[in-house]
Amino acid sequence: MIRRLVTLLGPEHARPLNRAAVLLAVSAALQGAVFAVLLPILRAPGDAWPWLVAAGVATAVCGIVYHRGVVTARHAGYTLSSHLHGRIGDHVVTLPLGWFTPARVGSLGRLATQNVMSVMGVPAHLLDPLIGAVVTPAAAALALFAVDWRLGLAALAAAPLAVAAYRWSGRLVRRTDEAANTAAGEAAARVVEFARNQPVLRAFGLGGPGLRLLDDALAAHRNAARRLLKTALPGMAVFVVTVQAAFTALVLVAVFTALGGDVDIPTTVVALVLAVRFTEPMLVAAELGAAVRMAEGALDRVERVLAEPRLPEPAVSRPFGAPSIEFDGVRFGYDGTPVLEDVGFVVPAGTMTALVGPSGAGKSTILRLVPRFFDVDGGTVRVGGADVRELRGEDLLRRIALVSQNTFLFAGTVADNIRFGRPDATDREVRAAAERAGIGALVTRMRVGEGGTQLSGGERQRVSIARALLKDAPIVLLDEPTAALDAAAEQAVTQALDELRGERTLLVVTHRTATARAADQILVLDGGRITERGRHDELLRLGGRYAEFCALREHARGWRIPAAGKTEGD
Numbered sequence: 001m002i003r004r005l006v007t008l009l010g011p012e013h014a015r016p017l018n019r020a021a022v023l024l025a026v027s028a029a030l031q032g033a034v035f036a037v038l039l040p041i042l043r044a045p046g047d048a049w050p051w052l053v054a055a056g057v058a059t060a061v062c063g064i065v066y067h068r069g070v071v072t073a074r075h076a077g078y079t080l081s082s083h084l085h086g087r088i089g090d091h092v093v094t095l096p097l098g099w100f101t102p103a104r105v106g107s108l109g110r111l112a113t114q115n116v117m118s119v120m121g122v123p124a125h126l127l128d129p130l131i132g133a134v135v136t137p138a139a140a141a142l143a144l145f146a147v148d149w150r151l152g153l154a155a156l157a158a159a160p161l162a163v164a165a166y167r168w169s170g171r172l173v174r175r176t177d178e179a180a181n182t183a184a185g186e187a188a189a190r191v192v193e194f195a196r197n198q199p200v201l202r203a204f205g206l207g208g209p210g211l212r213l214l215d216d217a218l219a220a221h222r223n224a225a226r227r228l229l230k231t232a233l234p235g236m237a238v239f240v241v242t243v244q245a246a247f248t249a250l251v252l253v254a255v256f257t258a259l260g261g262d263v264d265i266p267t268t269v270v271a272l273v274l275a276v277r278f279t280e281p282m283l284v285a286a287e288l289g290a291a292v293r294m295a296e297g298a299l300d301r302v303e304r305v306l307a308e309p310r311l312p313e314p315a316v317s318r319p320f321g322a323p324s325i326e327f328d329g330v331r332f333g334y335d336g337t338p339v340l341e342d343v344g345f346v347v348p349a350g351t352m353t354a355l356v357g358p359s360g361a362g363k364s365t366i367l368r369l370v371p372r373f374f375d376v377d378g379g380t381v382r383v384g385g386a387d388v389r390e391l392r393g394e395d396l397l398r399r400i401a402l403v404s405q406n407t408f409l410f411a412g413t414v415a416d417n418i419r420f421g422r423p424d425a426t427d428r429e430v431r432a433a434a435e436r437a438g439i440g441a442l443v444t445r446m447r448v449g450e451g452g453t454q455l456s457g458g459e460r461q462r463v464s465i466a467r468a469l470l471k472d473a474p475i476v477l478l479d480e481p482t483a484a485l486d487a488a489a490e491q492a493v494t495q496a497l498d499e500l501r502g503e504r505t506l507l508v509v510t511h512r513t514a515t516a517r518a519a520d521q522i523l524v525l526d527g528g529r530i531t532e533r534g535r536h537d538e539l540l541r542l543g544g545r546y547a548e549f550c551a552l553r554e555h556a557r558g559w560r561i562p563a564a565g566k567t568e569g570d
């Protein structure tokens with residue numbers, strides 16, 4: 001366990017941990033062996049003063065070393081927790097977005113809080129008793145050898161039994177702890193989901209107790225916790241009984257050798273004291289056994305997350321040319337389910353391309369591949385002429401602003417949320433971006449509520465647009481930017497987009513004819529393939545799917561191209 005922590009920390013950060021382990025081991029050894037000096041004291045009390053001085057010095061040294069050890073161990077615990085938080089944070093931001101399933105997000109919360117605290121507890125609270133449980137009995141056994149070889153032998157014979165019992169009980173706890181943690185992560189994710197989606201659940205009469213998914217997750221968590229308790233108890237009992245049996249055996253050997261007249265009374269007294277020192281630290285460790293196993297489980301989980309493969313990145317980005325976007329024979333699917341097939345197109349720098357198509361055709365997926373939220377299964381995505389896999393994540397993302405369908409706003413002011421696009425922007429720049437997105441009046445609004453709940457859907461969308469405008473990135477990706485807007489707001493945003501044309505490279509998923517009409521190129525996506533491409537007029541003349549649905553749009557305001565075989569209005 002300690003070795004794993006040292007490996008995790010690296011040689012530089014592991015120094016306090018190593019120092020604490022050495023100091024605590026020295027003090028534990030002294031605690032085990034110091035009682036051996038009782039023997040000369042008891043045998044010749046009259047001439048015992050040198051031994052008494054030696055015992056006093058040893059006790060004082062032991063106390064000082066122990067104090068230093070405990071303080072260093074606490075310090076090592078804090079170093080470890082901040083190091084782990086840093087490593088987990090740094091690693092998680094490099095993982096592909098597909099990794100962030102709701103269950104993993106639930107476990108990540110536990111990982112960064114409970115699990116890291118549990119691992120931190122190893123140096124901070126458990127290192128002392130654990131080292132004591134190994135070193136003090138070993139030192140006591142050696143001292144027993146020095147006192148009487150038969151007693152030393154009895155102690156040595158008991159040690160492997162105790163270790164075997166400890167390992168066995170640990171294995172049991174570890175297996176069930178893993179299941180309990182998974183169940184806890186699932187239950188946490190469900191509770192958050194339940195609380196966050198109250199409006200939807202209530203609208204369907206499911207807001208109260210009795211929601212099956214939540215109930216099932218909570219019941220699974222309860223059962224896993226009960227199983228953990230049930231498995232932990234017998235393992236611990238076996239270990240305690242083994243240690244107690246070892247103690248009894250030592251006492252019996254000491255008493256029988258004394259009764260047989262082989263050893264004198266002082267030897268027997270010292271042997272009994274050492275027998276207590278041999279077993280007592282192990283019993284303390286037994287009480288901490290479950291905590292140790294849980295810390296091991298927590299460490300497993302931390303290591304597993306840190307071992308998750310990140311999207312590989314080059315050390316240095318390829319040169320970035322004019323901000324064009326290019327898809328070349330792109331094939332992509334989520335978890336093996338194909339979504340895009342042989343998608344190829346070019347959005348030249350400074351032009352606007354509109355992506356239209358039925359729901360589920362893969363339009364948003366195309367947008368997600370540009371900032372490399374996922375890697376393609378085949379083909380190439382190029383940004384600024386470079387394969388996105390040959391660009392460092394930060395270099396790529398700096399050049400892209402994304403307005404997605406689900407705008408998440410952080411608790412704070414509207415201005416704070418807009419400034420998110422460029423943290424060093426001045427108030428005037430923030431206000432200008434807000435004006436351009438048609439929310440100039442909103443910028444004085446103090447709070448947006450957690451997740452933006454105090455704003456309407458249209459307002460949230462425009463905050464997101466203002467954020468993207470402020471970012472000043474040469475490439476802007478917009479996923480249905482006007483979907484939640486009324487006619488006036490839509491006009492403001494369309495105008496803002498219009499102003500950006502020529503200035504930035506725009507790739508816009510839209511189901512509005514007005515936006516598509518303004519594009520330099522329209523790509524019609526159907527079933528994961530591009531089926532038509534051209535300008536609005538060209539596609540109308542083509543008389544294909546695009547023309548068909550533009551005609552439908554004439555009848556119903558706001559159009560959306562339905563999947564083949566079915567029609568649907570806004």
Ligand SMILES: Nc1ncnc2c1ncn2[C@@H]1O[C@H](COP(=O)(O)OP(=O)(O)OP(=O)(O)O)[C@@H](O)[C@H]1O
Nearest residue numbers: 334335339357358359360361362363364365366509
């Ligand atoms: N994270 C994901 N994991 C698994 N499947 C996904 C994921 N995101 C989207 N999909 C699936 O991929 C397909 C394409 O989804 P995408 O969101 O790209 O479609 P879209 O054309 O943008 O649809 P819409 O117009 O409704 O937003 C859909 O079948 C969808 O269910």
